[in-house]
Amino acid sequence: xxxxxxxxxxxxxxxxxxxxxxxxxxxxxxxxxxxxxxxxxxxxxxxxxxxxxxxxxxxxxxxxxxxxxxxxxxxxxxxxxxxxxxxxxxxxxxxxxxxxxxxxxxxxxxxxxxxxxxxxxxxxxxxxxxxxxxxxxxxxxxxxxxxxxxxxxxxxxxxxxxxxxxxxxxxxxxxxxxxxxxxxxxxxxxxxxxxxxxxxxxxxxxxxxxxxxxxxxxxxxxxxxxxxxxxxxxxxxxxxxxxxxxxxxxxxxxxxxxxxxxxxxxxxxxxxxxxxxxxxxxxxxxxxxxxxxxxxxxxxxxxxxxxxxxxxxxxxxxxxxxxxxxxxxxxxxxxxxxxxxxxxxxxxxxxxxxxxxxxxxxxxxxxxxxxxxxxxxxxxxxxxxxxxxxxxxxxxxxxxxxxxxxxxxxxxxxxxxxxxxxxxxxxxxxxxxxxxxxxxxxxxxxxxxxxxxxxxxxxxxxxxxxxxxxxxxxxxxxxxxxxxxxxxxxxxxxxxxxxxxxxxxxxxxxxxxxxxxxxxxxxxxxxxxxxxxxxxxxxxxxxxxxxxxxxxxxxxxxxxxxxxxxxxxxxxxxxxxxxxxxxxxxxxxxxxxxxxxxxxxxxxxxxxxxxxxxx
Numbered sequence: 001x002x003x004x005x006x007x008x009x010x011x012x013x014x015x016x017x018x019x020x021x022x023x024x025x026x027x028x029x030x031x032x033x034x035x036x037x038x039x040x041x042x043x044x045x046x047x048x049x050x051x052x053x054x055x056x057x058x059x060x061x062x063x064x065x066x067x068x069x070x071x072x073x074x075x076x077x078x079x080x081x082x083x084x085x086x087x088x089x090x091x092x093x094x095x096x097x098x099x100x101x102x103x104x105x106x107x108x109x110x111x112x113x114x115x116x117x118x119x120x121x122x123x124x125x126x127x128x129x130x131x132x133x134x135x136x137x138x139x140x141x142x143x144x145x146x147x148x149x150x151x152x153x154x155x156x157x158x159x160x161x162x163x164x165x166x167x168x169x170x171x172x173x174x175x176x177x178x179x180x181x182x183x184x185x186x187x188x189x190x191x192x193x194x195x196x197x198x199x200x201x202x203x204x205x206x207x208x209x210x211x212x213x214x215x216x217x218x219x220x221x222x223x224x225x226x227x228x229x230x231x232x233x234x235x236x237x238x239x240x241x242x243x244x245x246x247x248x249x250x251x252x253x254x255x256x257x258x259x260x261x262x263x264x265x266x267x268x269x270x271x272x273x274x275x276x277x278x279x280x281x282x283x284x285x286x287x288x289x290x291x292x293x294x295x296x297x298x299x300x301x302x303x304x305x306x307x308x309x310x311x312x313x314x315x316x317x318x319x320x321x322x323x324x325x326x327x328x329x330x331x332x333x334x335x336x337x338x339x340x341x342x343x344x345x346x347x348x349x350x351x352x353x354x355x356x357x358x359x360x361x362x363x364x365x366x367x368x369x370x371x372x373x374x375x376x377x378x379x380x381x382x383x384x385x386x387x388x389x390x391x392x393x394x395x396x397x398x399x400x401x402x403x404x405x406x407x408x409x410x411x412x413x414x415x416x417x418x419x420x421x422x423x424x425x426x427x428x429x430x431x432x433x434x435x436x437x438x439x440x441x442x443x444x445x446x447x448x449x450x451x452x453x454x455x456x457x458x459x460x461x462x463x464x465x466x467x468x469x470x471x472x473x474x475x476x477x478x479x480x481x482x483x484x485x486x487x488x489x490x491x492x493x494x495x496x497x498x499x500x501x502x503x504x505x506x507x508x509x510x511x512x513x514x515x516x517x518x519x520x521x522x523x524x525x526x527x528x529x530x531x532x533x534x535x536x537x538x539x540x541x542x543x544x545x546x547x548x549x550x551x552x553x554x555x556x557x558x559x560x561x562x563x564x565x566x567x568x569x570x571x572x573x574x575x576x577x578x579x580x581x582x583x584x585x586x587x588x589x590x591x592x593x594x595x596x597x598x599x600x601x602x603x604x605x606x607x608x609x610x611x612x613x614x615x
Contacts, residue, residue, distance in 0.1 A: 034155070034156065034157055034160075035155075035156045035157065036156060036157050036158060037156045037157070037158040037159075037217075038154035038155060038156040038158075038159065039154070039221055040092050040093055040151070040152040040153075040154060040218055040221065040222075041090060041091065041092065041093065041221065041222075042091040042092060042093045042094075043093075088225050088226040088227040088228075089225060089227050089228070089284070089285055090222050090225040090228050090285055091285070092151060092152070092285060093154060094290050094291060095150070095291070095292055096292070097292060097295065098292050098295055098296055098299065099149075099153070099155060101155070101159075101160065101163055102146075102149050102153070102296070103299070105142075105145065105163060105166065105167070105170070106142075106296075106299060106300065106303060108167060108170035108171070108174075109138060109142050109170065109300070109303060110303050110306070110307075111170075111174060112138055112170060112173045112174050112177065113135070113138070113303070113304075113307055113376075114307060114310060115174055115177060116131075116134055116135075116177045116180070117131075117307060117310075117311065117380065119177065119178050120134075120180075120181070121384070121481065122377070122380055122381075122384070122503075122504070122507070123384075123481065123500040123501075123503060123504065124183070124500070124503055125503060126182060126183040127183065128377075128503075128507060129182075130180060130181055130182055130183070131377075131380075132373055132377075133180075133262055133265075133266060134177065134180045135372075135373060135376060136266050136269060136270075136369070136373075137173075137200070137204065137265060137266075137269060138170075138173055139369055139372065140269035140270065140272075140273050140369070141169070141170075141173075141204070141207055141269070142300070143273055143365075143369075144207070144208070144211055144239070144272070144273070144276070145166055145207075145211065146293065146296050147276060147280070147288075147293070148211060148214055148215065149296075150288065150291035150292050150293045150296065151286060151288075151291060152214070152215075152218045158217070162210060162213075162214055165206075165210050166207065166210060169203055169206060169207040169210070172199070172200070172203035172206075173200070173203065175199075176196040176197075176199050176200040176203065177196075178196070179192050179193050179195065179196025179197070180193070180196060180197075180200070181193050182258060182259055182262070184255075190255050193258070194253045194254065194255070194258060197250075197253045197258060197261070197262070198250045198251075198253050201246050201247070201249050201250035201253070201265070202246070202247070202250050204242075204243075204246040204265070204269075205243045205244075205246040205247045205250070206243075208239045208240070208242045208243035208246065208272075209239075209240070209243045211239050212236050212239045212240045212243065215232060215235045215236045215239065216236055218232065219232040219233065219236065227283075227285075228285070231279055231280075231282070231283040231286055234275075234279050235276060235279060235286075238272050238275045238276060238279070239272065239276075242268055242269075242272045245264075245268055246265075246268070249261050249264055249265065252264075273366060273369075274366065277362045277363075277365065277366055278362075280362065281358060281359050281362045284358075287358045287361075287362070288358075288361050288362060288365060289356075289358050289361060293361075293365060294351065294353045294361075297365065297368050298347075298348065298351065300368070300372070301347055301348075301368075301371075301372065301375070302344075304372050304375050304376050304379070305340055305343060305344055305375065305379065307376060307379060308340050308375070308376075308378075308379025308380075308382060308383075309340060311379055311380060311382065311383035312333075312336045312337070312340065312379070312382060312383055312386070314383060315336070315382070315383035315384075315386040315387055316333060316386070318387050318390070318478050318479050319332075319386060319387060319389070319390035319478065326393060328389060328393070328574035329389060329390060329393065331574060331577075331578065332385075332386050332389045332390075332574065332577055333386070335577035335578050335580075335581045336382045336383075336386055336577065338581045338584075338585075339378075339382060339577065339580055339581055339584060340379065340382070342581070342584035342585060342588060343375060343378070343515065343584070345588055346515075346516070346519055346541075346584065346587065346588065346591075347519065349588075349591070350519065350522070350523050350526065350527075351526060352526060352527050353526075356525070356526055356527070356528070357528055360525045360526070360528070361525075363525055364522060364525045364526055367518065367521060367522060367525070368522075370514075370518060371515070371518045371519070371522065373511075374511040374512075374514045374515045374518060375515060377507055377508070377511040378508060378511050378512050378515060381504050381507060381508030381511070381512070382508070382577070384501070384504045384508075385501070385504060385505070385508060385576055385577060386577075387478055387479075387480060388501045388504070389574060389576075389577075390478060391474065391475070391478055391480060391497075392572055394426075394474050394478075395471050395474055396572075398422070398467065398470050398471060398474070399467075401418070401421045401422070402418075402463065402466075402467045405417070405418075405463070411449050411450045411452055411459060412450060414449060414459070414463075415446045415449050415450055418442075418446075418463070418466060419442065419446065422442070422466075422470055426470070426473070426474070442466050442469060442470070445462050445465045445466040445469060446462070446466070448461070448462035448465065449462035449463065449466075471497075475497065480497070481500075501571075502555050502571070505552070505555045505571060505576070506552045506555045506556070507552075508552075508576075509548055509549065509551045509552040509580075510549050510552040512548050512549075512580050513544075513545040513546060513547070513548035513549030513550070513551075513552075514545065514549060515545070516541045516542070516544050516545030516548065516583075516584075516587065517541070517542055517545035517546065517549075518545075519541050519545075520538045520539075520541035520542040520545065523537065523538050523541065524538055531598050531601070531602075533594040533595070533597050533598040533601070534594070534598065536594055537590070537591050537594050540587055540590050540591070540594075541587060544583050544586065544587050547583070548579075548580065548583055551579070554566065554567040554570065555567055555571070
């Protein structure tokens with residue numbers, strides 16, 4: 001039996017009648033067409049969705065009349081704090097979540113950060129300043145784009161075209177990133193860096209001009225609102241002045257002036273961010289309240305932590321190159337994962353957007369720059385110190401071999417002893433299945449020892465060269481760069497590597513402490529009307545942060561010379577990362593105990609209030 005009607009019996013499509021109650025569902029099943037331009041002004045339909053303004057009699061969305069006295073409460077959480085009764089103040093649309101194109105823009109930030117990190121390991125203070133400088137440039141560029149997006153951006157062909165231009169800007173960062181360096185080894189490096197700096201200055205100019213144009217279009221659409229004129233013009237003026245300064249500075253880069261010009265860059269990007277924030281904080285409709293800025297910064301924090309996960313995985317790949325995982329190496333990996341996880345908990349467990357004030361929120365946004373700098377340096381230090389742990393494990397055996405060489409051996413027996421011992425110690429790098437590492441070749445140095453003919457100085461020099469070659473081979477396979485300037489003398493060679501990781505030790509512990517200190521400040525700014533338990537939580541963060549940062553003083557030369565043995569013992573131990581892990585975990589445990597205490601206090605006070613009211 002046929003249960004389906006024949007094709008000829010079906011009514012034509014134009015005769016299909018949609019039930020009255022299904023009209024709305026039927027209408028929204030069709031995709032919306034892409035508008036040429038979408039106004040940032042809120043429509044009556046936007047306001048109707050939050051129960052403030054009803055649509056017109058025809059059920060059509062209608063932009064709010066700039067000269068109509070809107071009798072709307074100013075307590076809206078979806079459309080921000082502007083005075084809705086003032087006809088000279090515009091009411092802007094407020095998105096409830098970040099759009100996909102904004103998240104797509106964040107991916108360009110991820111790509112730039114990952115690429116730059118892979119090309120610029122932080123082993124010296126010059127590397128550190130270059131890294132932070134580049135991060136500042138891309139971070140504040142991201143911030144300026146985000147501040148526009150969260151207040152004025154609405155999906156349209158025009159907005160997508162502007163975002164495409166900003167994608168080009170971020171791609172320009174990636175192109176110039178490899179040349180972002182002030183530690184020049186020769187004149188060719190200097191020429192390449194200067195060329196990259198000039199190109200990047202023009203790229204920064206372009207990004208600000210694009211934003212100036214975008215604000216200009218928004219300014220044109222808000223021209224009917226008298227109180228929008230000055231703040232919007234001020235936004236445009238700040239960004240245009242920044243663009244012209246970047247243009248002028250592109251001609252100022254030389255071998256002698258580059259570092260000073262770069263400082264000028266950093267001052268400009270910081271000053272324009274502060275200026276935009278201050279202007280926005282003074283004008284209600286431009287404030288960050290009721291926008292998705294908190295969500296965007298949270299996503300950026302995840303991106304920065306994600307960079308740490310990438311670095312950690314790369315470090316695991318390096319330290320597993322000999323397929324040997326001792327207990328302390330496994331512990332190091334566990335600590336790295338734990339530290340990243342605890343930083344995520346410490347940040348996201350404290351965010352409470354509904355308890356932020358307008359001015360506090362603006363300061364809270366800007367303070368994310370030093371916070372993200374600290375996080376990115378901590379996660380970079382994690383990967384470097386993980387490799388250091390492996391390097392000390394492998395090279396300690398090599399150093400013991402050369403320190404305790406048997407006495408009174410003839411050159412041939414000495415060579416056989418060294419060769420047998422080194423092969424046993426380094427065999428793990430080449431023996432496991434799938435290894436493509438070429439075994440070290442010490443023939444040149446062994447010949448030097450055998451041809452010494454009893455010349456103890458020549459024998460000592462051959463032994464020294466063999467040791468340096470062995471340690472250098474291990475460094476090469478762990479992908480550790482030997483600092484420039486290290487000589488062929490054994491002690492100086494070792495000290496150059498030691499000095500490199502001492503730099504990592506200092507900035508890792510310093511910024512690991514600063515992470516907690518800045519979290520304490522963000523906590524203070526992010527919550528109004530704090531309870532006593534919350535203030536105690538801030539103090540706990542600050543105390544632990546200061547204590548961790550003070551550990552870096554162990555490695556400062558002036559302090560290290562007075563207590564060098566303690567620093568060396570700690571540096572070569574497996575307790576560096578567990579120290580941070582334990583401190584972060586302790587803060588989290590105390591936090592949760594305090595939260596439990598706060599809940600009990602609030603519950604007890606509510607009970608007393610109800611009891612007193614009943615009485």
